[in-house]
Amino acid sequence: xxxxxxxxxxxxxxxxxxxxxxxxxxxxxxxxxxxxxxxxxxxxxxxxxxxxxxxxxxxxxxxxxxxxxxxxxxxxxxxxxxxxxxxxxxxxxxxxxxxxxxxxxxxxxxxxxxxxxxxxxxxxxxxxxxxxxxxxxxxxxxxxxxxxxxxxxxxxxxxxxxxxxxxxxxxxxxxxxxxxxxxxxxxxxxxxxxxxxxxxxxxxxxxxxxxxxxxxxxxxxxxxxxxxxxxxxxxxxxxxxxxxxxxxxxxxxxxxxxxxxxxxxxxxxxxxxxxxxxxxxxxxxxxxxxxxxxxxxxxxxxxxxxxxxxxxxxxxxxxxxx
Numbered sequence: 001x002x003x004x005x006x007x008x009x010x011x012x013x014x015x016x017x018x019x020x021x022x023x024x025x026x027x028x029x030x031x032x033x034x035x036x037x038x039x040x041x042x043x044x045x046x047x048x049x050x051x052x053x054x055x056x057x058x059x060x061x062x063x064x065x066x067x068x069x070x071x072x073x074x075x076x077x078x079x080x081x082x083x084x085x086x087x088x089x090x091x092x093x094x095x096x097x098x099x100x101x102x103x104x105x106x107x108x109x110x111x112x113x114x115x116x117x118x119x120x121x122x123x124x125x126x127x128x129x130x131x132x133x134x135x136x137x138x139x140x141x142x143x144x145x146x147x148x149x150x151x152x153x154x155x156x157x158x159x160x161x162x163x164x165x166x167x168x169x170x171x172x173x174x175x176x177x178x179x180x181x182x183x184x185x186x187x188x189x190x191x192x193x194x195x196x197x198x199x200x201x202x203x204x205x206x207x208x209x210x211x212x213x214x215x216x217x218x219x220x221x222x223x224x225x226x227x228x229x230x231x232x233x234x235x236x237x238x239x240x241x242x243x244x245x246x247x248x249x250x251x252x253x254x255x256x257x258x259x260x261x262x263x264x265x266x267x268x269x270x271x272x273x274x275x276x277x278x279x280x281x282x283x284x285x286x287x288x289x290x291x292x293x294x295x296x297x298x299x300x301x302x303x304x305x306x307x308x309x310x311x312x313x314x315x316x317x318x319x320x321x322x
Contacts, residue, residue: 007044010045046059048074084148097172099217104120108156155183157169166202167217171208184203222256230248239283253290
C-alpha cells in the first residue's frame with residue numbers, strides 16, 4: 001500500500017468527530033497493530049502519548065496552542081483513575097485563554113495517578129485540595145472530568161507560573177465569573193506556602209475589563225509607567241456615535257488600542273471589519289484624539305511601547321513623566 005493510499009484509508013476509517021483516537025477506537029475501526037505501525041513509520045499518524053493518536057495531516061495544520069489542547073485531550077482519554085486537572089490544564093479545560101504556559105498536563109492529588117509515568121508529559125503536583133476546590137466539568141466531547149474551580153485554578157497558576165501569564169488567565173477568569181473575594185480567601189489561608197507572595201501580586205492587578213491576552217499584557221506595561229492610569233473600555237461618544245476604546249486618557253485625548261484579530265473579526269467579515277475600524281479611527285482623530293496602536297509583536301519590546309506612549313503624551317503638550 002502506498003503512502004497516499006494509506007492516508008486515504010486512515011481518513012476514511014478514523015472515528016468521526018474524534019480528533020484524538022485511542023488504540024482501542026482505532027482497532028475497532030479496522031486500524032490494528034500492523035496498520036498503526038506502518039502509519040507511524042510513514043508519518044500518517046502522530047502519537048501524542050502511549051495509546052493516543054492524531055492524524056498527522058490535521059496535527060501539522062494546528063497552531064501550537066491548539067496542539068497543546070490535543071495533548072491534554074490525549075491524556076484525558078488514556079489516563080486511568082479520576083485525577084484532578086489543575087493549574088494550566090484546568091485553565092484550558094475551563095476555556096480560559098492561555099499564553100506561554102507550556103504543553104505539559106498538570107494534575108494535583110494526594111498520591112500518584114496511573115497513566116502519568118512520562119515526566120515530559122505530566123507535571124504532578126502533590127498535595128491536598130479541599131473538596132470545595134474541585135468540581136466536575138462536562139466537556140464538549142461528552143467527557144466529565146474533575147478540575148479545580150475557576151478560583152483555585154487562578155490561584156494555582158499565580159503561585160506556579162509567570163506574572164504576566166497568570167494575569168492573562170486571571171483576567172479571563174473574572175470575565176467568566178470567578179470571584180475575587182474567594183481567591184483572596186484561598187491565598188490568605190496559605191500563609192508561608194510557596195508562591196503565595198506571587199499570587200497576592202497577581203490578585204492585586206487582575207481586571208476583568210481587559211478582553212484579550214494582548215490587552216492584559218498592554219495594561220501591565222502601562223501600569224509600569226510613571227503615568228496616571230487610563231480608563232478601560234469606557235464609552236466615548238463622538239459625532240453621535242459611541243466607541244469603546246481599550247485604554248483612554250481623556251485629558252490628553254489619547255487612546256491606546258491593542259489590535260487583536262478577534263476584536264475586529266469575530267463578528268464581521270474581515271474586509272468589513274477593517275473598513276469600520278478605519279472609519280471609527282478617522283472620526284476620533286477629526287475630533288482631536290491621538291492613537292497608539294499595538295500588535296502582538298510590539299509587546300515583545302515593552303520599552304519601545306513605553307516610549308511610544310510617552311511620546312504621545314508629549315505630543316499632547318502635557319508630559320507627565322521624565
